[in-house]
Amino acid sequence: MRRDRPNLAARSLGRTALAAVLLAMGVMTGPAAGRAAETPAVATADCPPIAFTAEERQLIEATLLAADDPPPGVAAMDDSALMAALEWHAATQLGLRVRPSRIDRTWTLEPLPRDLVAELAAARRDGRLAGWLAALAPVHAGYQALRAERARYRTIVEAGGWAKMPGWLSLKEGDEGVPVEALRARLQAEGYVLAPSTTPTLFDADLAAALRVFQRRHDLDEDGTVGADTRRALDVPATDRLAQLDANLERWRWLPRVLPADRLDLDIAAAEAVRYTAGTPVLTMRVIVGSPRHRTPMFVSYLEAVVLNPPWNVPTSIALNEILPKASRDPGYLARNGYIRTPGGLQQRPGPGNALGFVKFDLPSPFGVYLHDTPARSRFAQRARALSHGCMRLEKPRELAEDLLAPQGWTRADIDRVIDAGATRRIALDRTLPLFVAYYTASVDADGRAVFRPDPYGWDARLLSALAAAERGRPAPRRAACSPQDASSETTRPVP
Secondary structure, eight states, X not given: OOOSSOOHHHHHHHHHHHHHHHHHHTEEOSHHHHHHHTSOOOOOSOOOBOOOOHHHHHHHHHHHHTSSSOOTTGGGOOHHHHHHHHHHHHHHHTTOSSOHHHXXXXXXXXXXXXXXXXXXXXXXXXXXXXXXXXXXXXXXXXXXXXXXXXXXXXXXXXXXXXXXXOSSOOBOTTOBSHHXXXXXXXXXXXXXXXXXXXXXXXXXXXXXXXXXXXXXXXXXXXXXSBOHHHHHHHTSOHHHHHHHHHHHHHHHHTSOSSOOSSEEEEETTTTEEEEEETTEEEEEEEEEEEOTTSOOOBEEEEEEEEEESXXXXXXXXXXXXXXXXXXXXXXTHHHHTTEEEETTEEEEOSSTTOTTTTEEEEOOOTTOOOEEOOSOGGGGGOSOXXXXXXXXXXXXXXXXXXXXXXXXXXXXXXXHHHHHHOOOEEEEEEEEXXXXXXXXXXXXXXXXXXXXXXXXXXXXXXXXXXXXXXXXTOOOOOSBXXXXXXXXXXXXXXXX
């Protein structure tokens, strides 16, 4: 039996559970995130001089030396310096060096502020220091794999990186010369495996195969030739790739330490979405995301309803800047495309040409963006899919609707039948589905190797600049184990 109306008890449980989960996981989103950042916790315990036991020093030194970039001279640090290094390490692992929403108002996926001074004092007092230290870093498989690649690229950078390709000639299989030998050396410098060649200046099949792998890992057409786009990717310095990995590791740190087993993850930079059920990916699809001018925000929310045959209430800016100018030049444009004027503004009626397609997914969002179908299906075949006004158009909306509505008795045939009937129908979900919208220009493939993507919004540079500013503003070591002014101005403080 299909249900349009939600099971209110189940839905309430879904919302309540989600709120509790997000809070327990330590994630903030929306206006509350900014408010919480304004009132960092203040330690109130007595503040004796900092003095670590030998066992504590051993644990802390081991933790710092295992970091991605260990601070120099750890063993020689006095207790005050060691405390400062530890607190900065903790802030780094917890994603607290910067406050994302203060860098960009659309970056509302961010961790809750934490009083690291008080936490550390409590862990030492209760004999939980080892556990507290171990719980700082994310445990997600994606984060750990990216961190391993970060270590590999750091080794490459320390070894001198790689040289730019000589000249501007395109290269293809069968070519010979010094540029081919340079291409071979360039790929090997990044860890691409090539068989020994008696003629290293020959562009052979083995080199073409390695180049196709490079292209796949850099979001390029896999044609096995060196054209303008491939050459640009080859010439990106190793130091830039290392920084790109750092930016994406930082975004991983903003996520909850435990993600809901049932959720929808949407990656803006990859323009892809993955539905997880019981922790396993069950549905993957391409997504059309906001253009560089109309950026899709990073945020956390939840899907609360499926709308079949949705009308489109046209945003005022789109109506004034795009649709009404067309209508002024073509008097029949509005009627021909299903637009009507309502007291609330311009609306496009449901139908094959509706901008939302046949399926829309409602979700709370301070940015007014949501997930929906689209009549422009051919655009999913494009490699670059940052094309929308900020909303997220899904390649497989009916499949997602079927997945969400199945527990309420709906089948794919039911969904298709309602769509074919043409009337708008909103089905509230008994259990809301957590949604995480993030931005990753680097990830890892099935072989554990880094995959680099373009940065269409320029967000890597903004984040790296903020992290560099935070590094320059690191607090000086303090002499007391805690103090109110330290607790409110050190690791809980975001960069302005």
